[in-house]
Amino acid sequence: MNILIEQGRVIDPASGRDGVADVAVAAGRIAAIGQAPAGFAPDRRIDARGCWVLPGLVDLAARLGEPGNEHARMLESEMAAAVAGGVTSLACPPDTDPVLDEPGLVEMLRMRAERLHQARVLPLGALTRGLKGEALSEMLQLTEAGCVAFTQADAALPNPLVLLRALQYASTFGYAVWLRPQDPWLGQGVAASGPLAMRMGLAGIPVTAETVALHLIFELMRSLRGAADHDGARVHLCRLSSAAGVALLRQAKADGLAVTADVSINSLLLTDADIGYYDSRARLVPPLRQARDREALQAALADGTLDALVSDHTPVETDAKARPFAEAEPGATGLELLLPLAVQWGQQAGGAGLTRAIAAVTHAPARVLQAGHAAPETDGCGRLTEGVSADLCVFDPAARWRVTPQALRSQGQHTPFEDRELAGRVRATLVAGQVAFERTTADGACAS
Numbered sequence: 001m002n003i004l005i006e007q008g009r010v011i012d013p014a015s016g017r018d019g020v021a022d023v024a025v026a027a028g029r030i031a032a033i034g035q036a037p038a039g040f041a042p043d044r045r046i047d048a049r050g051c052w053v054l055p056g057l058v059d060l061a062a063r064l065g066e067p068g069n070e071h072a073r074m075l076e077s078e079m080a081a082a083v084a085g086g087v088t089s090l091a092c093p094p095d096t097d098p099v100l101d102e103p104g105l106v107e108m109l110r111m112r113a114e115r116l117h118q119a120r121v122l123p124l125g126a127l128t129r130g131l132k133g134e135a136l137s138e139m140l141q142l143t144e145a146g147c148v149a150f151t152q153a154d155a156a157l158p159n160p161l162v163l164l165r166a167l168q169y170a171s172t173f174g175y176a177v178w179l180r181p182q183d184p185w186l187g188q189g190v191a192a193s194g195p196l197a198m199r200m201g202l203a204g205i206p207v208t209a210e211t212v213a214l215h216l217i218f219e220l221m222r223s224l225r226g227a228a229d230h231d232g233a234r235v236h237l238c239r240l241s242s243a244a245g246v247a248l249l250r251q252a253k254a255d256g257l258a259v260t261a262d263v264s265i266n267s268l269l270l271t272d273a274d275i276g277y278y279d280s281r282a283r284l285v286p287p288l289r290q291a292r293d294r295e296a297l298q299a300a301l302a303d304g305t306l307d308a309l310v311s312d313h314t315p316v317e318t319d320a321k322a323r324p325f326a327e328a329e330p331g332a333t334g335l336e337l338l339l340p341l342a343v344q345w346g347q348q349a350g351g352a353g354l355t356r357a358i359a360a361v362t363h364a365p366a367r368v369l370q371a372g373h374a375a376p377e378t379d380g381c382g383r384l385t386e387g388v389s390a391d392l393c394v395f396d397p398a399a400r401w402r403v404t405p406q407a408l409r410s411q412g413q414h415t416p417f418e419d420r421e422l423a424g425r426v427r428a429t430l431v432a433g434q435v436a437f438e439r440t441t442a443d444g445a446c447a448s
Contacts, residue, residue, distance in 0.1 A: 001043045001433065002026045004036065008048025008394060012055060012384035013359035023053055025390040028433035032386055046428060048394050054339075054358060055384045056088025056391035056429065058365040060262055061238060061310040062335060064090075064121070065411070066112070067105055068097035074411055075112055078315060078335070081410035082119040083437035085336040086393030086426040087311075089381045090119055091369070094126040095153035101126035101137045103145035110146045118436045120391075122148045122369065122378065124178060127166050131155035136166055139175055148369055148378070149176040149236065154285055156184035164220050167233035171224060176371065180238040181213035181245065182286065190326045192241075192287040196272045202326060205287050207242045214248045221257050236368055237261035239312060241286035243296030250305045260368045261305075263297050264312035265334055265341050266416060270294070274416055280321045280328035282416040284312075298345070301360055302352035308365035309357075311338040315412020333410045337403065337417055339395060340424040390433040399425040 005023040010033060012018075017033070024036040031037050062082065065074030082090055092109075094100035100109070106123050113121035125147030129135045132155075139150055150170060157163055157179075170177045186209035191197040193204030217235060225232035240246060240261050252259050266284055271291050275282045282288060300306040314331025321328050338361060346357025366382025380388030402421050405413035429437040 002041060003044055003046065003430070003433065003435070004042035005046045005048050005053055005394065008051045008053035010053045010384060011355070011358055013355050014055070014363040014383040015385055017384065018355070023384070023392070025430065025433045028390060030384065030386050030388055030390050033384070046394060050396065050398065051427060052395045052397060053384070054086065054393050054395055055362040055382050056393055056431065057086045057339060057361045058369070058382045059087045059090040059311050059313070059335065059338065059361070060308055060365045060368060061264065062087070062090040062092055062313040063315065063331075064092050065315055066096065067100075067109060072411065074315065076116060077409060077411045078313070079113065079116050079118040080437075081313075081333070081335040081408065083429040083431065084409050084426060086339050086395060086429050087335055088119050088391035088393070088429065088431045088436075089122060089366070089378065091122045091124055091148060093124050093151060093153040095131060095155060099126050099131050100124070100147070101129050101131070101142070103138075103141045106142060106145040106147055117431070117434060119431060120381070124148065124153075125150045127152045127177065128157070128162065133157045133159060133162055136162070136169060139169060140173065143175065149178050151178035151238070152180070154180060158184050160216060160220070163216070164223075167220055167224055167235070171233040176234045176236055178236045178238055179217060180286075181210050181217060181240070183209045183212045186212060190283065190287070191275065192272050192289040194272060194290055196275065200275070200278065207244050207289070210240070210242050210245045210286070211248060214245055218248065218252045218257060218259075221259070222255075225257070232258055234258040234371060239264045239267065239286055239310065240297065240306065241267050241289055241293065243293045246296045246300045246305060250300070253305065260307045260371065262308040262310045262365070262368070263301055263306050264310055265338055266312060266332060267294065268297055268301065268309060268345060269341060270416055275325070278325040279416070280323065280325050281332060281414050281418060283325055283328045283330045284332060284416075285330040298352075302356060307368055309338070309342055309360040310365070311335050313410070315410050316414055317412070318414070321414045331412065332415045333408060333412045334415065335410060336408055337415065337422070339393075339426060340422040341417070343397065343424050344422070390430050392430050393426050394428040395424060396427050397424045399423070401425055
């Protein structure tokens with residue numbers, strides 16, 4: 001289908017483009033930006049006047065609930081939430097039930113996702129079998145099945161020797177290892193250590209839980225870089241949460257280590273004060289920390305020390321959240337909130353600016369994927385240039401809406417941002433040139 005997106009403000013941080021133009025889509029790709037090709041006849045038009053036309057978002061941390069919740073059709077709901085939020089490519093962790101440590105499970109997930117014709121699903125394979133932290137998974141077979149990197153997700157990996165062997169093996173074949181830095185023994189708590197956790201009687205997780213893990217990761221990376229038969233491991237750090245962690249990351253990058261990192265939208269905008277009166281919607285992993293940590297994370301994302309911003313989308317059932325704070329299941333929905341919250345951060349006083357905010361959820365996370373042994377379909381994601389796959393979204397910055405469970409498509413309708421009024425909402429999402437989502441004109445969509 002030929003689609004002409006008319007007179008939107010085209011913003012592409014990868015190329016530096018920012019201006020009003022038409023976007024012509026043909027055969028699943030962007031045929032032209034500006035003047036349509038000779039003979040181009042649109043089958044449909046999308047009026048994007050007053051809207052922004054952006055690259056489709058690339059989310060590096062989104063749990064989809066499958067395999068394991070097929071009976072609840074969770075994949076369908078979470079994929080619908082993704083495209084409603086403008087997310088066209090997403091990486092999903094392997095801590096499912098069963099764990100993504102077998103090629104057949106990976107192939108099944110990809111096949112089910114492809115049948116929905118919505119966002120691209122990029123599975124992360126289990127670093128160790130069953131995520132038990134003992135024997136390494138069959139990384140070669142999992143890569144052939146479609147895994148783009150390997151991780152323990154939030155599962156503990158207490159044996160440094162296993163981590164060293166995983167980094168050695170991955171670096172030999174050019175695979176990327178994604179790690180969430182938290183010491184499994186120091187990290188046994190439910191809230192960030194500090195005066196608030198102490199007053200509330202909540203078990204605290206100290207900053208050292210993150211920094212101790214980072215020191216170990218970086219020292220193992222340095223040891224491999226110095227080995228004669230290794231060029232060094234490529235590591236992506238998931239969801240940094242502290243100022244001290246940012247300082248260690250900045251030094252590691254200055255030392256030339258092949259490391260990238262992301263931060264969740266929750267840690268970027270919230271603090272432990274948002275726990276309020278034991279609000280389980282703010283029960284998250286990693287925990288929300290103090291204002292000084294939030295300020296350091298914002299500065300690091302603005303200057304590129306932190307590469308990407310993620311939703312950390314984790315759908316949690318109501319029964320699992322309706323418990324005392326310490327017993328509630330951690331996690332929050334985020335796919336539909338990522339873009340408006342990123343824009344809010346970029347445009348706030350002293351913020352990084354709109355271009356950097358959009359880059360942090362498009363071009364920058366795409367580069368993280370492409371730096372590893374990623375799937376071929378990631379080659380053009382995160383960009384709006386002629387010839388690449390037409391993965392894009394039309395975003396209305398003037399739309400205002402309130403975050404309520406009824407306004408969300410995800411089955412996990414719990415978020416610490418509930419009841420907040422947000423500015424900006426996705427009006428349409430295209431994946432490979434097909435309209436995967438479109439908000440009706442009754443909802444205030446751009447006319448089409």
